[in-house]
Amino acid sequence: MNKYLLMILLTSGGGVGGFVRGPYIPLAMYYFYAVLRPQYLWKWELMMYPDPPFGGWSFYMAGAALITYLPWVFGIVGPINDPERRVFPGFIWAHRLMLMFFTWVTVSYLNAMNQDVAWVSYQEMIKIALMYMLATQVVRAFWQVWGLYMIFTLAIGYIAVDINHLYVTTGYLLLVRAGFAGLDNNGAALLLSLGVPMAYFAWELTRGWHRWLLLPIIPAIIHAVVSSYSRGAMLSVIITLPLYFLYTRKRKSLAVMLLVGLAMLPFMAGQEIRNRFMTVEHAEEDETLNLRFMSWRAAYLIATDYPVFGIGPRNSNLVSKHYGTDMEGRTIHNNYLQIAADNGWVGMGLFVLLLIFVVLSMWRARRRLWKHKDPESVRAVAMLGGLECTLWTFIIGSWLLSLETFEPAYIVMLLGAQIWAISNAQVTPAPGYRAGQAQWANVGPRPGGAPPPPPRPRPERTEETWVPPSRLDDTPRP
Incomplete structure (x- = not known):
């Protein structure tokens, strides 16, 4: 078409x-x-x-x-x-910290050394924060989180298949030659690497024969990442593998897939790729890595000189050579130090706290849902596994990249936090309900299709008795 x-x-x-x-x-x-x-x-x-x-x-x-x-x-x-x-999801700390971080970026923009340069990055942040906050109010059910999860996974899968198709038919390495979507080969490879845990846990949470259509996405992504020559993306995938075993319910299947993947990897990576990857062991001989160390030192010095509001979004590139980098306009190549230089140590602290509270939100949601065997809880736990592994892939990979306006990472943060927010949702009564009945009727399905318990007395909700608010029962009761 x-x-x-x-x-x-x-x-x-x-x-x-x-x-x-x-x-x-x-x-x-x-x-x-x-x-x-x-x-x-x-x-x-x-x-x-x-x-x-x-x-x-x-x-x-x-x-x-x-x-x-x-x-x-x-x-x-x-x-x-x-x-x-x-259904009204709770406005949890992960949401508040996102709002606080954006507010601090706004103040940093207003105090920027060069607002014209800062505007390019700041307008991206406006769009990201606005849609994030809207999504916290629109996404109110687990099936909606699942829909966004699958959209994210299939979009990355399509990109990987398209890049591989271009390579097979023409021999052109798109990520190496041109990058993707304004990202260089490293940023594009990290984007693709986010799809590996998402695709695996999508396979785990999906039922039916079509779930097997999700697994081929993984080797397609791995081949695209390997052929990008990006060591950071490859390392981020490898380092997060133990988390897959921690969160999956199908450890034997995962072990078999991992063995098959390891057997295929030598055929995906040629000698040039292996040589480039091995330079991680000889950092002093790798000029690229040494240049990054220079950029990191420059970012630290800039953040020390502008500790509160920073020098302004992406204004650090304007002065990086003055602080010891090899050329004008050198990017920091570390997401956390980039934020520290641009938005101050306070801005970096808010961003790190945002990541911490998103992870804590996912842990709390998993603790509440893990023992439940109903389909909604099982699906939510699988999504949490994929989202947390994906977030850790970004956290590790962004040590070598500047990705403060990388929207896919904020989508992952949103989905992970929103599962916990929905778990703490307030539900208003439907027409025909008494308030107590409505609250019990809306907590979601129970194993075996058993009806909800009577509204009085209403016991205290605990981690053991809670069941997620997923499918609402609208049948009026006397």
């Missing part, structure tokens, strides 16, 4: 879906575009046609989600009996 026509159909469908069903559909399409980046992936096919007016394709999806949110809340848009209207 003509890719331009496909983009028109997808964008139109997302916009219409927002006015028919509510803001979740355009929000999901926005995040699909944020990961897939079709304007880069299909660049040569789309460049023959005019660009969409007033902004990119994702602009229309973001606008549709924002425009339809309040009408959906007040019952003007979407089905009036939509059960998600009555």
